[in-house]
Amino acid sequence: MAKSTYYIPVGPIHPALKEPIRVEAEVEGEKIVKVDVKRGFAHRGIEYMGMKRNAIQTLYLSERICGICSISHPYAFVLGSEKALGIEAPPRAQYIRTVIAELERIHSHILWLGVIAHEMGFDSLLFWTWKGREKILDLLELITGNRINYSMYMIGGVRRDLKESHIKAIREAIDYYWKFTEQMKEIFLSDPVYKARTRGVAQLSKELALKLNVVGPVARAAGLRIDVRQDTPYDAYADIDVKAIVPQDIVGEVYGDGYDITLVRLYEIEQSLDIIEYCIDNLPEGKILAIPNYVALLNKIKKTQGEGIGMHEAPRGEVIHYFKYDGTRDGPAVWKVVAPSYNNINSWGPALLGAEVADIPIVVAYIDPCMCCNDRMAVVKDSSGKVLPYDLIRKKAIEKTMRIKKELGVRK
Amino acid sequence: MTPETLAYSIGFPLLGIFLGLVYKGMDRRVSARLTSRIGPPIRQPFWDVGKLLLKETIVPENAVAWLFNAMPIVSLAASLTLLLYIPFGVLEAPLEGYGDLVVILYLFTLQSLAMAIGGFASGSPFSSVGAQREMVLMMSYELPLATVIVGFALVYRSFSLTTIASTPVWSMVGPLAGIGVLLLLVALLVVTPAELAKLPFDIAEAETEICEGMLAEYSGRNLALFYLSDAVRGFAMAAIEVVLFIPFTLSYIFGLNLSGATLYIVEGLWFLFKVAIVYILAITIVRTSFGRFKIDQASKIFWVYVNIIALLGLALVWVGV
Numbered sequence: 001m002a003k004s005t006y007y008i009p010v011g012p013i014h015p016a017l018k019e020p021i022r023v024e025a026e027v028e029g030e031k032i033v034k035v036d037v038k039r040g041f042a043h044r045g046i047e048y049m050g051m052k053r054n055a056i057q058t059l060y061l062s063e064r065i066c067g068i069c070s071i072s073h074p075y076a077f078v079l080g081s082e083k084a085l086g087i088e089a090p091p092r093a094q095y096i097r098t099v100i101a102e103l104e105r106i107h108s109h110i111l112w113l114g115v116i117a118h119e120m121g122f123d124s125l126l127f128w129t130w131k132g133r134e135k136i137l138d139l140l141e142l143i144t145g146n147r148i149n150y151s152m153y154m155i156g157g158v159r160r161d162l163k164e165s166h167i168k169a170i171r172e173a174i175d176y177y178w179k180f181t182e183q184m185k186e187i188f189l190s191d192p193v194y195k196a197r198t199r200g201v202a203q204l205s206k207e208l209a210l211k212l213n214v215v216g217p218v219a220r221a222a223g224l225r226i227d228v229r230q231d232t233p234y235d236a237y238a239d240i241d242v243k244a245i246v247p248q249d250i251v252g253e254v255y256g257d258g259y260d261i262t263l264v265r266l267y268e269i270e271q272s273l274d275i276i277e278y279c280i281d282n283l284p285e286g287k288i289l290a291i292p293n294y295v296a297l298l299n300k301i302k303k304t305q306g307e308g309i310g311m312h313e314a315p316r317g318e319v320i321h322y323f324k325y326d327g328t329r330d331g332p333a334v335w336k337v338v339a340p341s342y343n344n345i346n347s348w349g350p351a352l353l354g355a356e357v358a359d360i361p362i363v364v365a366y367i368d369p370c371m372c373c374n375d376r377m378a379v380v381k382d383s384s385g386k387v388l389p390y391d392l393i394r395k396k397a398i399e400k401t402m403r404i405k406k407e408l409g410v411r412k
Numbered sequence: 413m414t415p416e417t418l419a420y421s422i423g424f425p426l427l428g429i430f431l432g433l434v435y436k437g438m439d440r441r442v443s444a445r446l447t448s449r450i451g452p453p454i455r456q457p458f459w460d461v462g463k464l465l466l467k468e469t470i471v472p473e474n475a476v477a478w479l480f481n482a483m484p485i486v487s488l489a490a491s492l493t494l495l496l497y498i499p500f501g502v503l504e505a506p507l508e509g510y511g512d513l514v515v516i517l518y519l520f521t522l523q524s525l526a527m528a529i530g531g532f533a534s535g536s537p538f539s540s541v542g543a544q545r546e547m548v549l550m551m552s553y554e555l556p557l558a559t560v561i562v563g564f565a566l567v568y569r570s571f572s573l574t575t576i577a578s579t580p581v582w583s584m585v586g587p588l589a590g591i592g593v594l595l596l597l598v599a600l601l602v603v604t605p606a607e608l609a610k611l612p613f614d615i616a617e618a619e620t621e622i623c624e625g626m627l628a629e630y631s632g633r634n635l636a637l638f639y640l641s642d643a644v645r646g647f648a649m650a651a652i653e654v655v656l657f658i659p660f661t662l663s664y665i666f667g668l669n670l671s672g673a674t675l676y677i678v679e680g681l682w683f684l685f686k687v688a689i690v691y692i693l694a695i696t697i698v699r700t701s702f703g704r705f706k707i708d709q710a711s712k713i714f715w716v717y718v719n720i721i722a723l724l725g726l727a728l729v730w731v732g733v
Contacts, residue, residue, distance in 0.1 A: 008538065030545075121611055125703070127449060
């Protein structure tokens with residue numbers, strides 16, 4: 001009998017992957033024999049938009065790159081921008097930024113744990129983890145005024161101070177999350193179904209992880225000691241001495257699979273709790289903004305020539321923002337964003353090859369993909385493979401819009 | 413065929429559909445409460461069916477249309493026929509004498525088969541993977557299921573459900589065979605979610621992997637028929653478990669002396685109560701507290717562990733009787 005293979009298309013519309021990306025898997029029975037990952041469904045041109053606005057407007061735009069990492073991008077933005085401008089945030093602002101970033105890491109990791117449980121059909125666990133996550137969203141709302149997209153950071157500091165009542169609420173939340181993480185560890189690490197579904201799935205060796213340039217928890221689960229907070233410490237992390245969490249330190253062995261990444265994320269929640277505790281215990285007094293007047297800040301930007309790179313360890317990995325101010329306008333002349341999912345999606349191909357159809361959702365979810373962070377550039381080619389110039393694409397787009405309008409009978 | 417049988421054969425399916433949907437509603441509600449949600453109202457499955465019946469029925473372009481459209485009907489017909497073999501409390505099964513436990517086994521298989529064939533006929537890769545998985549799963553759980561039925565035949569020297577329902581199995585067996593029957597019960601409880609395509613064995617319909625698998629291409633009236641068939645099958649499976657393992661009537665326990673309409677109503681309600689308990693214990697709680705297995709893991713569970721339990725139970729029953 002001839003071998004019969006067929007394609008299983010996952011995405012851009014698929015219940016396992018609620019994000020605009022396409023994975024084409026060629027399967028033989030249950031086994032995947034060929035994988036193709038196609039990106040480029042959600043190009044939003046945010047960098048281009050950012051280079052037309054002033055720096056403070058761009059800061060809020062950067063927050064909208066990703067919904068879940070809504071602190072990671074502004075964090076890298078302000079760090080890069082401050083380096084380019086040559087200013088430094090006051091110590092109190094640095095500590096507050098660190099607290100907010102770590103709070104976000106906790107909620108992002110809990111969100112991921114719920115998602116991975118859902119992908120293996122374990123919906124009760126999804127509801128339970130997300131119920132636990134609510135408390136930290138409430139806390140962030142109390143501190144910043146918003147559950148998501150906090151608008152908290154400013155070039156040279158933060159916009160809101162931590163009050164005594166906030167610190168009390170944070171302490172309560174920390175106590176709650178120590179207990180909650182303990183329960184989560186018990187459930188995720190000892191549940192036989194969870195172990196059966198994640199052990200050996202999405203496995204990456206150390207060499208392959210290095211070769212594919214994966215970052216964040218994916219790299220750490222493969223045994224690489226990579227963490228921006230450890231390698232190039234910034235803000236309050238410089239005082240804390242953060243160590244990257246790798247499975248060999250926790251259980252003594254590395255598989256680099258879905259189970260190991262759960263381990264890494266669970267222990268990172270505890271690490272974050274430690275960091276927050278340290279920060280609120282040692283919160284320095286003082287002001288929270290280096291240049292409180294925004295007009296003065298924009299004027300300084302307009303006079304500055306310089307460039308800087310801001311790096312932040314987002315829950316998913318390393319976020320890099322590159323900045324260049326050319327001294328002619330009050331916004332960045334060049335703004336380049338590198339988001340962690342871009343590197344991590346590279347691991348889908350090797351991880352899926354030879355896996356089963358049932359493993360697709362877990363492999364897809366284990367890097368915690370974020371497509372909106374991802375599509376930085378679109379290249380359009382014609383049928384002969386020639387790259388089309390920007391002006392021509394723009395002209396064609398206008399022509400197409402006019403044609404559709406005419407067909408639909410829409411008046412000007 | 414007497415007029416009475418005819419009345420039963422129309423009344424029972426209607427009653428079965430109603431009860432199946434009510435139990436489905438209950439199942440959803442209890443499951444929601446277990447996961448700290450409020451959940452839909454109990455009448456929600458009725459609305460679901462109503463809505464599906466109003467929607468457009470789409471047949472995919474590369475499907476085998478007649479097979480694709482016929483399979484939901486076969487599936488529902490099989491599950492409705494199933495109801496006619498189940499003694500309802502003290503009521504005799506309408507088709508008593510025309511079939512027995514073996515027929516029930518076949519009717520359950522026929523439903524799964526209809527879904528698998530429908531999946532293959534739809535021509536979608538998701539459905540094909542789902543149908544393949546369903547076939548593998550069916551091959552895995554049929555043997556333990558057959559073992560349970562053979563075990564009962566050993567005890568009663570009969571395959572007839574009404575004979576089995578008339579005397580509780582626990583009074584027929586000694587202590588050794590009692591343990592055997594208990595093991596058979598365990599095996600049947602593990603098979604139940606697989607038979608009904610519920611978690612942790614809803615591998616053939618895995619939503620996050622293959623978009624509901626065999627049902628991926630079904631819509632409108634066809635999907636409504638499958639929905640009804642699923643609801644009826646859930647009720648029938650729980651009812652069979654009650655008949656096999658807890659057939660104790662109220663009159664048997666308390667020695668009541670009821671007669672006439674009172675007897676039928678009281679015993680009927682008692683039967684429904686027992687079915688609800690079994691439904692929630694064997695289906696709702698299990699499906700709320702497990703993740704989904706992979707197909708090879710599920711096969712291993714049935715072929716190795718459940719088979720060992722069932723065969724051990726059968727051996728004990730054989731020795732004990």
